[in-house]
Amino acid sequence: MKIILLLSLFLSTLGCSTLNSGLDKWSSLNSNQREYQVKAAWVRRTTEKDNLGFRKINRMTPVLAGDLVIQGNGLDGLVAYDRKNGQERWRLPIANGAEPSATLIRDRLFVGASDGNFYSIEASTGKVQWTFETKSENLAAPLLDEGIVYFLAGNSVFYALDAVTGRQLWLHSRQDTSVFSIRGGSQAALHNGHLYVGFSDGSLVALNAKTGSTLWETQLNRNKRFRDIDATPVVDGNQIYVAGYDDKLYCISTDKGETLWRVDGGGYSAVTIIGDKMLYPTTQGEVWALNKSNGEKIWSYKLKEGIATQIKTYKGAAVFGESQGSLRFLDLNSGKQLGSFEPGRGILSAPQVDEKAGRIYFISGEANLYAVDAGWIKTPYF
Incomplete structure (x- = not known):
C-alpha cells in the first residue's frame, strides 16, 4: 500500500x-x-x-459566494462568514475536515473531503444536497462544466458525476505502484472537450470529457522518489503548462501530448499566466517569472523558507x-x-x-x- x-x-x-x-x-x-x-x-x-x-493541513482557498466567504479546514468541516465583518453565518461539521479547494456555480458548492465523501452543498445555507462516496480521502479541487463535476480522488481514481444528482457517469482509474507520494492532487483542466489530468505516477493524461476515453497519455516525471503531478495543468492556446513536484516545468502540446520545451525546477502549484509571461512557484523555494513562449527566466524571488x-x-x-x-x-x-x-x-x-x-x-x-x-x-x- x-x-x-x-x-x-x-x-x-x-x-x-x-x-x-x-x-x-x-x-x-x-x-x-x-x-x-x-x-x-x-x-x-x-x-x-x-x-x-x-x-x-489547511490549504483550501477561500470561496466567495455572494456576501459570504466560505472556508474549509483540515479538522472539522466548513464554515461561512460575512465577507465584510467576519460574522459566522453557518457551519457544516465534516469528520477530518475538507482539505482541497472547492468549486462554486451559482448557489451550489462542490468539494471533496477527508471523510471519504464528495459533497454538493447549498452555499447560502450550508445544507448538503447530495454526497458521493469515494472510499478515499479527496485531496484535489473539482472542475465543473456543462452540468458535470470532475474530480480526482486520493486513490488515483478520476470521477465524472452528474452535478444535479451526484450520479456517476464514468471513471478513469490508474494503478500507482510508487511507494511514496506527495499529499495532494491535480485539478483537471478542460479545453475543447478534452480533460487534462496529472496523476501521482508522473503521467499527464488527456481524456474525452463526455465518455472518459483516453486520448493520449505521456510520462513526464520519472524520478524514483516523488513522481507526482499535483500541479493543475494550465492550457493556453494549443499548449499545456504543467509541473512535476521534484522534476521540471513542461510545455506540452494539447493535440498529441508532445513535450515542446522544459525547464529544470519542480513545482507543486499551477503557473499563473499574465500576458506573454507566467509566474511559477517552484519547490526550490523560489518564484520565477518566465517567458511563456520558451521558459526563459525574466526575474526570480527567493523565499527565506518553504515554498x-x-x-x-x-x-x-x-x-x-x-x-x-x-x-x-x-x-x-x-x-x-x-x-x-x-x-x-x-x-x-x-x-x-x-x-x-x-x-x-x-x-x-x-x-x-x-x-x-x-x-x-x-x-x-x-
Whole structure:
C-alpha cells in the first residue's frame, strides 16, 4: 500500500504564534512618498474547538459566494462568514475536515473531503444536497462544466458525476505502484472537450470529457522518489503548462501530448499566466517569472523558507502565501517585494482576491481565516 508523505512544509514547526500576531500592519516606503500598506480587516478561527492534537493541513482557498466567504479546514468541516465583518453565518461539521479547494456555480458548492465523501452543498445555507462516496480521502479541487463535476480522488481514481444528482457517469482509474507520494492532487483542466489530468505516477493524461476515453497519455516525471503531478495543468492556446513536484516545468502540446520545451525546477502549484509571461512557484523555494513562449527566466524571488502557493494577481502585484512564512506582495514587472503580512504558522492555501473591495482572504496554517486589505496609500512628506 502506498505510504502518503506529508510535505516538509506541512510538518514544519515554526514556534508558537498568537491569533493576533498578524494584526500589526507591514509597510514599505518608496521615493514618491507612497506606502504599500497591508493590514487585517478581521480574523476568525475556523475550527469549532482548539486543535490540541496533531497539526492538520489547511490549504483550501477561500470561496466567495455572494456576501459570504466560505472556508474549509483540515479538522472539522466548513464554515461561512460575512465577507465584510467576519460574522459566522453557518457551519457544516465534516469528520477530518475538507482539505482541497472547492468549486462554486451559482448557489451550489462542490468539494471533496477527508471523510471519504464528495459533497454538493447549498452555499447560502450550508445544507448538503447530495454526497458521493469515494472510499478515499479527496485531496484535489473539482472542475465543473456543462452540468458535470470532475474530480480526482486520493486513490488515483478520476470521477465524472452528474452535478444535479451526484450520479456517476464514468471513471478513469490508474494503478500507482510508487511507494511514496506527495499529499495532494491535480485539478483537471478542460479545453475543447478534452480533460487534462496529472496523476501521482508522473503521467499527464488527456481524456474525452463526455465518455472518459483516453486520448493520449505521456510520462513526464520519472524520478524514483516523488513522481507526482499535483500541479493543475494550465492550457493556453494549443499548449499545456504543467509541473512535476521534484522534476521540471513542461510545455506540452494539447493535440498529441508532445513535450515542446522544459525547464529544470519542480513545482507543486499551477503557473499563473499574465500576458506573454507566467509566474511559477517552484519547490526550490523560489518564484520565477518566465517567458511563456520558451521558459526563459525574466526575474526570480527567493523565499527565506518553504515554498510558495499558487500566485494570484492583485492590482499590479503578485500575491502568494509562503508555506513557512508570510503573505507576500511582489511587483509584477520586477519581482521586488512591495509588502507582506505575517499570520503565523505559514500559509498553504492560494489566496482569494477581491480587487473591487481591495481585500484578500486566506487561511493560515493554524486554521485562522484572514481578511486583509492591501494597497498604496499616500504618506505625509516631512
